[in-house]
Amino acid sequence: MKTYKYILSFVFLLVISFQSLQAQDRILTLEQAKTLAKTNNKKTKRASQNIAAAEAAKASVYASDKPFVDAxxxxxxxxxxxxxxxxxxxxxxxxxxxxxxxxxxxxHTAKKISSTAVDLYTSQKELTQAEVLLDVETTFWQIINVTAKVDLANKYKDLLTELLKDLTNSFDAGIIYKNDVLKVQVQLNTAELNLLKANDGLAILKLKMAQLIGLENADFEVKDALNINAPLTEKANAKDALTNRPEIKMLTNAVEIETLQTKVLKADRKPTVAFNVSGLYGTGKAINFSDASNDLTSYYSVLSVNIPVFDWGGRKQKVKEQQFKTEAKQLELQDTQELIVIQIENAYLELQQAIKRVKITEKSLAQADENLRLHQDRFDAGTVVGKDVLEAQVLWQKAYSEVIDAKAMQQISQANYKKSIGQIN
Structure with missing residues (x-):
């Protein structure tokens, strides 16, 4: 009998351990989410396929100067x-x-174009990955934000429930009017509705995260806290940061490709020289009339020279057209550089505002917390009515909610600033 109990205990421990491992598997950290997004996100995969296609095109171009054999x-x-x-x-x-x-x-120019095209698609993948990582980090902190809001809503409900209990007792004793009880009940109903909305919002955000990182379902929990003491990114020199932005790399590659296309069109106005040698073998009754043989073996070679002479200026105008396109792309690059400098400065200012907002909202929360404590003590002493406590609770809940929003926004603003300087990874 004791052996049977030992076996049951051992099985029970195994089940508990397995469930614990499963629960651990469902915990998702920010770094894990980013790692999964880099490999599983559909946009990132599509960008990788574009690079593979460009590599294949490059290999094809590099084979074009080798001898062709046809049979x-x-x-x-x-x-x-x-x-x-x-x-x-x-x-x-x-x-x-x-x-x-x-x-x-x-x-030779086509080879350069194909190599530059690979670089362009590589930069395109960097841009796609940066956008995906920013989306992942934003969604992650939104999940943390809403999770904290759910916890707050439950705490707020507990406060209201306790106040409702006290006021109900006072009403039953004939000390207060019923409208004081009804005000708390209305506020409690509102809190329950806000809790329902928060849970629904959390479910949608988890589905979005699952799609971003390539999970089949949203059966996971995020693990992190809204920590304002996280190390901040130092302010970068905007012009130096331009070299890290994939958009600038892409446009630089695009300008180079347009310039090389001009050289290709200029080459169309130059002669083309090609050489071909072919061997022949024929068999048939008396196919070789010289000796009535049934076999014929021979060869021939061709040296061809194609020289453009006159085309009514068509090729010349194509060169001019391409030169104008190159200049337009160059202007686009310069314009993008100027806009990105502004974007970096704006992202930094938004980050500083987010940091200041956290400090201000935390100060307000401390004041609201003290205000609620004082009102609760006075209510217990009978010097204030339930309405005053309810107002203090509403003020505390609002201040607490603003702190949660401010901390989440600081994390999102920091991620956005890292992306603006090309350092999100």
């Missing part, structure tokens, strides 16, 4: 009266090698 074969049957001149049945096979000797520098 062909065909069988021929001719009827009367042609069979009097040609073999009635014959087969012909050929093997040719072609090599571009000179193309005005187009191949």
């Amino acid at each position: 062909s074969a065909m069988g021929i049957h001719v009827g009367e009266p042609i069979n009097a001149l040609l073999p009635e049945n014959q087969a012909v096979a050929s093997l040719g090698v072609s090599q571009v000797i000179y193309a005005g520098g187009k191949i």
Whole structure:
């Protein structure tokens, strides 16, 4: 019997341990969320596929200056009266090698374009990943915010419930009027409604997080706290930070590609030289008329030179068109640089405002907390009525809620500033 009890105890401990491990698996930290987003997010995956496509295109371009080998074969049957001149049945096979000797520098320029295109798509992935990480961090702190609001709503309900109990006793004793009780009941109903909204909002935010980081469901809990003592990012030099922004890298690559496209169009106005050599083999009845042999083996070579002579200025205008496009892209780069400098300064100012807001709201909460304590003591002593306590509770709840919002906004503002200077990771 004792052995049976030991076995049951051991099984019970295993079940508890397994459930504990499962609960631990459902805890999600900010760093874990970011790591999952980098590998599982659909936008990030799509950006990786674009890089792979650009790499394949680059490999194709780099193969274009190598000799091309082509082979062909065909069988021929001719009827009367042609069979009097040609073999009635014959087969012909050929093997040719072609090599571009000179193309005005187009191949070399195309290689540079393909390499730059890979860099552009790499920067595009950096931008996509930065946007996804900011979205993940924003959603994470919103979840923390709403979770704290849920806890606050429960605390507020407890305060109201206790006050309602005291006022109900006073009303039953005939000390106060019923409207004092009704005011607290209305406030309690409002608190329950706000709690319901907060829980619904939390569920939506967790679904959004699951989609961002590639989880199949939202069966997880976030783990962190609204800590205002988190290390802050030092103010960066806006112009130095430009080099970290993927948008600037992308536009720089785009300007380079447009410039190289101009060289390609200029090369169209230059001669093209190509060489081809092909070997032939044919078989058929009396296919070689010189000796009535059934086999024929031969070869031929071609050196071709294509020289553009006159096209009514069409190629020249294409070059001008491309030059204007390059200048337009250059202006876009300069404009983006100026706007990003403003964006960085604005993000830093918003972060400073968020820090100050935390300090102010915490000061207000301390005052509201003291105010509520004093009103509660006086209510217990019978020197103030329930209405005064209710007002103090409402003021405390509002101040507490503003502290939660301020701390969450500080974390989000800090993440936004890191993204603006290209350091979110």
